[in-house]
Amino acid sequence: MANDEGILDSDLSVESSNTEGTASSAVDAHNTLVSRQGADATIGTFAEQTAAGIMDEIAETETVHLNVGAAAPALAGQVAEDYERYKPWFRIAPINAAFFVADLLNFAEQFAVGQQGWENAVIFREDAAWTGQVAPALKDAVGGQACQSKTTSSFH
Incomplete structure (x- = not known):
């Protein structure tokens, strides 16, 4: 092709x-x-x-x-x-922000913790408008446990 x-x-x-x-x-x-x-x-x-x-x-x-x-x-x-x-x-990618948190948590549970046995992870968030919905939803989903939000953005 x-x-x-x-x-x-x-x-x-x-x-x-x-x-x-x-x-x-x-x-x-x-x-x-x-x-x-x-x-x-x-x-x-x-x-x-x-x-x-x-x-x-x-x-x-x-x-x-x-x-x-x-x-x-x-x-x-x-x-x-x-x-x-x-x-x-x-x-064509990625899924929209409305489903991102659920998919990220499924990945963490099934792969990161389930298959790899990881106990800690860090999520970097760019200062993009759509990510503003992600941080609060993640905090809610994990009960705010050790969850901080620090944004960064860079365009080159």
Whole structure:
């Protein structure tokens, strides 16, 4: 299917542009890739603000976008509210933040503790909008036991 010749015998060119973690830079990056460089599809956006920033660009250019990082339920909600406008947007990973805590706790219980026997773990949280829902839900789920929240963000 995919090889040195491209995908399904079609040429493939991979280009990139830095969103710098801001909505305005994401719009500029999307515009450069689609309007100026002729991209047929885009893949990416890890922060909610960058993903939200390009939603209207995706709709206006009708360019397929595969979201691979931003997990805010509001993004899928925007698609659901106006599907005809935002139908080129697809979340392929990760699951949205509403299910993240349950899946993280299942992983911890079944693999980290169950299979590996780990007794301590640290979860690093970026200062992204969608992660604001995660820390309180984790604290509630573990009863606040030894649970601290320290945020960090970095975009390069």
